[in-house]
Amino acid sequence: MPDNNLYYVLFHTIHDVLRVEKILKEHGLGHELVPVPRNLSSDCGICVKLHSEIELLRPLLSDIEVAKCVLFDGKEYTSVQLP
Amino acid sequence: MIYLDNAATSFPKPKETIEQLTRFVTTVGGNPGRSGHKLSVEAARIIFEARDKLVEFIHGKKSERVIFTANGTESLNFAILGLLDENDHVITTSLEHNSVMRPLMHLKQRRAVEHTVMQCGPDGRLDMEALARAMRKNTKAVIINHGSNVIGTTQPLGEIKQVIGNTILIADACQTIGSLPIDVDRDNIDVLCFSCHKSLFAVQGLGALYIKEGIDPRPLKFGGTGSKSESSEHPDFLPDRYECGTPNTPGIASLLGGLTFIEKEGLGRIAARKRALREKLLQGLSGIEHATVYGSNANNANVPVISFNLKNKLPSEVGYELNQREIYVRVGLTCAPMAHKTIGTFPTGTVRVSPGYFTTDEEIDRFLEALQHIAGQ
Ligand SMILES: Cc1ncc(COP(=O)(O)O)c(C=O)c1O
Numbered sequence: 500m501p502d503n504n505l506y507y508v509l510f511h512t513i514h515d516v517l518r519v520e521k522i523l524k525e526h527g528l529g530h531e532l533v534p535v536p537r538n539l540s541s542d543c544g545i546c547v548k549l550h551s552e553i554e555l556l557r558p559l560l561s562d563i564e565v566a567k568c569v570l571f572d573g574k575e576y577t578s579v580q581l582p
Numbered sequence: 583m584i585y586l587d588n589a590a591t592s593f594p595k596p597k598e599t600i601e602q603l604t605r606f607v608t609t610v611g612g613n614p615g616r617s618g619h620k621l622s623v624e625a626a627r628i629i630f631e632a633r634d635k636l637v638e639f640i641h642g643k644k645s646e647r648v649i650f651t652a653n654g655t656e657s658l659n660f661a662i663l664g665l666l667d668e669n670d671h672v673i674t675t676s677l678e679h680n681s682v683m684r685p686l687m688h689l690k691q692r693r694a695v696e697h698t699v700m701q702c703g704p705d706g707r708l709d710m711e712a713l714a715r716a717m718r719k720n721t722k723a724v725i726i727n728h729g730s731n732v733i734g735t736t737q738p739l740g741e742i743k744q745v746i747g748n749t750i751l752i753a754d755a756c757q758t759i760g761s762l763p764i765d766v767d768r769d770n771i772d773v774l775c776f777s778c779h780k781s782l783f784a785v786q787g788l789g790a791l792y793i794k795e796g797i798d799p800r801p802l803k804f805g806g807t808g809s810k811s812e813s814s815e816h817p818d819f820l821p822d823r824y825e826c827g828t829p830n831t832p833g834i835a836s837l838l839g840g841l842t843f844i845e846k847e848g849l850g851r852i853a854a855r856k857r858a859l860r861e862k863l864l865q866g867l868s869g870i871e872h873a874t875v876y877g878s879n880a881n882n883a884n885v886p887v888i889s890f891n892l893k894n895k896l897p898s899e900v901g902y903e904l905n906q907r908e909i910y911v912r913v914g915l916t917c918a919p920m921a922h923k924t925i926g927t928f929p930t931g932t933v934r935v936s937p938g939y940f941t942t943d944e945e946i947d948r949f950l951e952a953l954q955h956i957a958g959q
Contacts, residue, residue: 511819512809513615513623514646517630534618544808545618564819 506553507536508581509546509567519547522559536576539569553582584909584945588938589731589757589887589916591779591786595840599783602628602839606832614831615808625831632838633821639841640774641765642792646820650790650829654756654777655681657791660824661752661773662686662725664799670722672697673746675708675737676924677727680917682754686725704925705878706735714745723750723772728764729757732921732934733877734860734887736762740769750797756780760840761856761885763849772797778833781852781938783840788833793824803827852939859937859946860886866950872957876925876932889916889925889932892957897933903956904933909949911935 510516516532523530529550539546549556568581585593606628612621614629629650637645651657662685666672672689674682676699689695698716702708713724724746729736736758743751752773755764759774760781766774774792778784793799807822817823844852860879863886867873872893877884892900901913914931915922922928937946 511817512807512822513626514630514633514821517627518645521630532623540812544615545623 504573505571506549507533507539507546507569507571507576508549508556508565509535509540509569511564511566513544515563516545516547518563519560523547523551526555526559528555536569536571539567539576557581584941584949586909586911586935586937586941586945586949588780588941589934589936590912591777592781592783592938594940595783595785595836596843598839598843598846599785599836600839602842603785603832603836606835610831610835613828616806616828628835628838629829629831632834632841635838635841635845636790637792639764639844640759640792641767642774643767643795644820647793647795648790649793649821649824650788650834652787652830653779653789654679654754654775655789657775657777657789658682658725658752658754659685660802661775661791661793661799662689662723664802665750665752665773665797666693666695666722668693668695669720670695671718671720672723672725673700673713673716673721674698674725675700675727676702677706677730677732677735677921678725678918679727679731679754679756679921680919682725682727683920699920702924704876705880706730706733706737706924707878708737708742710741710745713742717746717749721746721749723752725752726754727757728753728755729761729885729887730877730918730921731757731887732889732916732918732932733925734885734936735877736883736885739771743770757885757887760844760849760852762853762883766792766794773799778837778840782837783843784837785833787830788837799824847939855939856886856937857884859941860884860888862943862946863888863935863937863950866946867953870950870954870957873953876927886938887934887936889927889934891927891932892953895956897931900933900953900956903959904949904952907952909952 531548533548535546612625614625633645658681686697750772755776759776778788779786804816805826810817875890897913912934
């Protein structure tokens, strides 16, 4: 995945972020927990930066609600629907 | 020194508890979920893991439905004050701890919540037919002491849930969790309240409750959660809905250690050891001519909490004598005056002896010897 096309996925609570981390680890999908990038949320929390195919995420989430999904193209952050 | 007051809090703690506690306070230390830095995330991860282990331990479904509190008392207050409304009716038993009785008294005075107390037998038995008869149209909840902190008798939660049907079952598992297997799913327990500093081996200052899906108590506290900070309204998603402010992360880390220890030992082995300790104590006490033991040993699921008195001696005198010999027990009403009325020991109470998983046979022998001596004085 080229570094100029990255997805950041935000969740409502750190509990959900850690649930997702556990699932991603179990499925061996590359990811990183990073501080939420500026301007995306007033929360000083963390989110998931995905280093794998974004399409693989949704089927794994079951009842975990996504608060926001953001695409970073190297310059700008754009809110998108989770594909 | 012989510590026989594990029903109040367990001591000593396993090395896993101390390791996790030390690790947290020396190398992690961050405020969980408040900041994006590594130490904050690591603190949140400890809480996440503890919650995960705990929900698995009680056979619950979703870890976010495990809510951490300060102790068993706060868990019970949360369930009781959060679920009962004006003019509701609630049923409980005569074996309850003050952490059930006092919130109920408060609700009776402030919210006109009526309660019925089911009189248990002196052997701790709850009459299921009487329970069925006590149910009313407006009975919102039934609160049951799962294991008595006075006589160690246990109640069949699954059977009780069958009797009360859709009415909410709130179980006080302070004395049973970590001593007996608990299965909230199989027994259909709606709200399970417990301390984490007793047989789960966390340090003091930690409790929790499990709230089954579909049960939605009012939150009792509002404030910072590290989530949804832009909003002035408290979030409605779990666990943040019910947890706010900086949690007892060192305590939760110690719980992770305690649960790891239980996992390694095996709950079956722990339960068997505790049963053996109870048997040994009961057997020994039966050999002391002037000792009266309360409760019953009919149900082998009982926990190792035993109340007794010595003829012609006040419990406080026996406690004093034991203390002089560096044997530590509890005496008096043990926060459950109604339970003492039930067994006929109100208002002086009893001597309560509660061994723990680390109590040795030799310690029990020395305790019995000391008691024999005190009884003969
Ligand atoms: C049956 C029972 N309920 C409630 C409690 C209260 O628990 P805590 O001391 O953790 O508040 C205790 C313990 O003291 C207990 O034994």
